[in-house]
Amino acid sequence: MTTNHSLAIEKLTLGYGDRTVIDDLDMSVPAGRITSIVGANACGKSTLLRSMSRLLKPHKGHVLLDGKDVHQLPPKQLARMLGLLPQSPIAPEGITVSDLVGRGRHPHQGLFSRWSKDDDKAVADALDLTQTAQLADRAIDELSGGQRQRVWIAMALAQHTDLLLLDEPTTFLDVSHQVEVLDLLTDLNRTRGTTIVMVLHDLNLAARYSDHLIALADGRIHASGTPEEVLTEDCVRAVFxxxxxxxxxxxxxxxxxxxxxxxxxxxxxxxxxxx
Structure with missing residues (x-):
């Protein structure tokens, strides 16, 4: 089991230039659970996730990990606790699958430490879990979109963080692989206790696989709670x-x-x- 870290947002305002995307938002993520953020296009889902991983600095407010502002934490310390799979990750040209997945182990490397058996096992387990072991020696740019997506998820898994943020992890995947990925994340949550926060477009998959839903509309939380509390006819009409x-x-x-x-x-x- 992993350590259940607290992740909370206080009075958060986000935007790009003069355009506000998220306005004065308060939110807490249930520890050890699966949370999905849903909402219409351009409502701020990805922007919120980027801020939670400190890729985007807020105009106002704070993202707090165990009560500390994520922007005040040393990068390597944060990376050992919180992992992110962005919406459109970019891999170095020519890098192989195994090398990319191995990069998930960098937060666990000291200044003078060498690659260990634990690192080998973490990479092998991540490749097996995502059914990408047979691709280990191939270059990322040779793969299909669905294969690349599973490799990126493998890298996030190899990082072995207690919190995992994923922006549209089922992008480019056919229906069977969407279910496989969400089953995998559920296994990760149940066996390791990993807190998972993901942005999903498919409301029904979000409801099926999540303990907690957050529905965003116009940069604010319209509804938050269990799938039964959030996925209602009135909420879907209002948000979508x-x-x-x-x-x-x-x-x-x-x-x-x-x-x-x-x-x-x-x-x-x-x-x-x-x-």
Whole structure:
């Protein structure tokens, strides 16, 4: 089991130049649980995740890890506790899969320490878990989009952090691999106790795999709580402008959102507004 670190946000305002994206936001992440952040395009999901990993400095407010501002922590110390898989990571040209995954071990290397058996095991386990071991000697730029995404996840797993932030980890993956990745993250949470925060577009997968949902709208939290509390018809209408129905997922028992359109039982609010 890993250590359950606290991750919280206080009065956070984020933006780019004069444009505010997140405004005066307060939030806490349940330790040892899986949290998914959902919302319409450009609502601030990725911006929020970037700030939580200190890639983006806030205009106001704080991101607190164990009560300390992440911008005040030494980079290597932070990297041993918190890992990030960004939305569009860039790999050095020509780097192999095994070398890229091995970079996840850098926070655990001292100034004069050598590569250890623990590092070998962490990389091998990450490759096995993501079913990328057979790709170990291939160059990243030779792989398909789905293969690359699984390799990036392997690098994040090799980092062995207690908190893992993932921005659209199912991007480029077909349905079967989306489920595999989310099953993998669930295994990681249940076996290691890793706190996971991820941005997902698919509301139904978010509800099925998450303990906690946060719905963003216009740079603020519209709803936060269990999937049953957040994924409601009213919330989906308010956040996405989409008429819908919520039923119980026959597989997981979690809420399942059925979108309604002009041709299937209803009218989207977005199309109604445009008339």
């Amino acid at each position: 402008g989409l008429d819908n129905r919520i039923i119980a997922d026959p597989v997981s028992g979690k809420p399942l959102m059925l979108p309604l359109g002009r041709h299937h039982g209803g009218h989207s609010l977005a199309s109604t507004r445009s008339r």
